[in-house]
Structure formats: structure tokens, C-alpha cells
Amino acid sequence: MLGLFAVVAFLVVWTAMSFVATEPATVSFIKGHSPGAPVHLVAQTDGAVGTGAHPTWVSYQVETPQSRKWVHTTLWQLPANTRIDVTIYQFDSGSPLRNQQWGRVTGTIGNSATITGTTFQVVNSYQHTVGHTFTVPTLGINVPLRGVDTSKKGFCTSGPCNPKTQLHHTVTFSFKTPKLPGNYRFQCFIPCGAGHYAGNGGPMQTLGYMGGFLEVQA
Ligand SMILES: [Cu+2]
Numbered sequence: 001m002l003g004l005f006a007v008v009a010f011l012v013v014w015t016a017m018s019f020v021a022t023e024p025a026t027v028s029f030i031k032g033h034s035p036g037a038p039v040h041l042v043a044q045t046d047g048a049v050g051t052g053a054h055p056t057w058v059s060y061q062v063e064t065p066q067s068r069k070w071v072h073t074t075l076w077q078l079p080a081n082t083r084i085d086v087t088i089y090q091f092d093s094g095s096p097l098r099n100q101q102w103g104r105v106t107g108t109i110g111n112s113a114t115i116t117g118t119t120f121q122v123v124n125s126y127q128h129t130v131g132h133t134f135t136v137p138t139l140g141i142n143v144p145l146r147g148v149d150t151s152k153k154g155f156c157t158s159g160p161c162n163p164k165t166q167l168h169h170t171v172t173f174s175f176k177t178p179k180l181p182g183n184y185r186f187q188c189f190i191p192c193g194a195g196h197y198a199g200n201g202g203p204m205q206t207l208g209y210m211g212g213f214l215e216v217q218a
Contacts, residue, residue, distance in 0.1 A: 024072065024075055027076055028077040030077055033079055038174075042086075044161055047157070076212065077217060080178065086174065090146065090168055091168045092132065102144055103125050105143055106142045109176065128146050131148070133189045136214065145169065187204075192210060193210070
């Protein structure tokens, strides 16, 4: 009886630890941040992340604010009630939208974003493909990230991709973090998990790839 209990206890602890051990790292934009100053957050979206347990999976990577290194994680710690200036280098190909609603820019400052310096409020997906969306449902934020044309030179096949040399769209936008601290879920609404059920499995459901949290702290 005691032996059985030990086995069960071991399995419970082992399962819990394996979850803890596989949680992606957190990149903090709070350390060294002076209150009130805007935060600059730089991320990229790759067709294949090139690192970790699933190097072929589609993913975000984020740049550390001080050392400017690419980190494969979607846990981003941000100060509350602060303007966040976001730059996303979008290296992946795309597809037409299943729902044109996801082509709208919402919830950002000015309800707009820029692509290669040009302001836009909507992506017409009859004209352009969309690779991913940066969407924070509880904050009403949605930014469509246009797909690159894979027939052009310099398509990045494995991350981290280099914005200086490889084909991408540079998308920028700003938003304000809420006053209320908490973990705000963000995700992609393009079924971009190719090879997984309906495109919505695998990286679409795994922390660190196409979904994550804005960890807003006071
Ligand atoms: Cu996606």
C-alpha cells in the first residue's frame, strides 16, 4: 500500500515538474524601464522557428530589450498603463482570411498600424495574404500581419530570421497596457499550424509558438 502511494506520488510530482520544466522563458520589459517611458517591443514571426523541441513549427520570437538577442518565447512581461511600441518582422508566407474581420486593425493607438512605413487600417485579403494576426481578445487588439511572397528572393526557411538580409514585412503599431495587472492572453487567428488538425493544432495550441501572455505588472 505504501509502495503504491509512493509510485502515485512520484508520478504526480514528475508530471507537474515536466510541465514546469517545459514552460517557455519570460522576457521582461520591466527591468531597467523608467516609469512612464514607452516600451519598445521587437518580435518576429517565422514559418519555422529553427530551435527547441519543434524546430519546424511556426512561431513568434522576441528580442530581449537590453542584449538584443532573439528568444523563443511568448511570455512577455510588460509594465501596466504604459505605451508599448511594437515592431514585428513578419517572415512567413500567408493565406486568404477565413473571416475578413481579422483583416481589420483594432485596439491599437489610432486603430491603425504601419507596414513598411505606410499606415493601414485593414488588410484586404482578396489582394494580399495574411500570415498571422497579433490578437489580444480581452484588450480588443487585432493586427493582421501580411504574408510574404515566397516566390521572391530571401525567404527565410528557418529562424531566427534576419531582418537585415531576409524577406519580410515590417509591421509597427502601438497600444497601451491596461492599469489592471494580470496575464492577458494573445494569440494568432490564422489557422497557421500546417500539418495539424484544421491548422489549429500544434503550434496554435502550444505556449511559446502562436499564443502567449502579456504579463502586465504594476
Ligand atoms: Cu499564426
